[in-house]
Amino acid sequence: MTETIHRTVVVGLVWNRRRELLFCKMHPERGVFPGQWGFPGGGIEPGERMKEALRRELREELGIEVEDVEPAFFKDCLHDKIFADGTRKPVYMIFLVFHCTAASDELKLNEELTDYRWMRRDEIGELDQNAETRDTLARLGWLG
Numbered sequence: 001m002t003e004t005i006h007r008t009v010v011v012g013l014v015w016n017r018r019r020e021l022l023f024c025k026m027h028p029e030r031g032v033f034p035g036q037w038g039f040p041g042g043g044i045e046p047g048e049r050m051k052e053a054l055r056r057e058l059r060e061e062l063g064i065e066v067e068d069v070e071p072a073f074f075k076d077c078l079h080d081k082i083f084a085d086g087t088r089k090p091v092y093m094i095f096l097v098f099h100c101t102a103a104s105d106e107l108k109l110n111e112e113l114t115d116y117r118w119m120r121r122d123e124i125g126e127l128d129q130n131a132e133t134r135d136t137l138a139r140l141g142w143l144g
Contacts, residue, residue: 004078004090010054011041011097013072013136014064016105020118023127024061027112032079032091033130039097040113050096058100062116063108066100073097073139077132097136 014022028035042057044050051069058066074096081091107116117127121142129137137143 002089004092005081006092006094007043008094008096009041009043010050010057011039011095011136012054012058012066013039013097013099013140014058014062014066014102015099016102016118018118020120021124022062022102023117023119023124023129023133024109024113025115026130027114029086030082030084031112032081032093033132034082035128036130036133037117037127038130038133039136041095044096051098054098054100061110061112063110064106065103067103069098069100071096072099075132075135079132095132 022040023037024040025037026033026035040058040061041054044053054069055066058064074094076092076094078090078092080088082088105118109116124137124142134143
């Protein structure tokens with residue numbers, strides 16, 4: 001029987017100065033939502049505080065700094081994750097979702113992401129979004 005991994009994950013609802021929301025396309029062969037669009041973030045490391053973890057993840061994944069970091073809501077889910085070596089494992093995730101503002105619109109993606117877009121509410125329908133992203137957008141009042 002495969003053991004379930006437990007992760008506490010910070011997620012950034014990253015806004016730019018034009019009030020556009022950042023969407024990132026996940027790597028097609030790894031992660032929890034391969035090849036789909038979602039929000040950046042990642043796991044909290046031992047000894048790390050929530051906001052510190054979010055800032056670190058956004059620096060690592062996007063090469064940006066953020067300000068005005070404020071909690072939005074939290075939620076949980078269970079999904080399979082595909083690891084870099086191709087193995088799959090169930091992961092129970094607690095998502096801590098934060099609003100924040102990007103210090104710059106210029107991003108430098110790492111290997112976990114393949115594309116990004118700054119989008120307004122009326123533009124998001126064209127993206128192949130994962131279920132958790134759609135749920136987050138519904139909570140923000142952007143869907144429905």
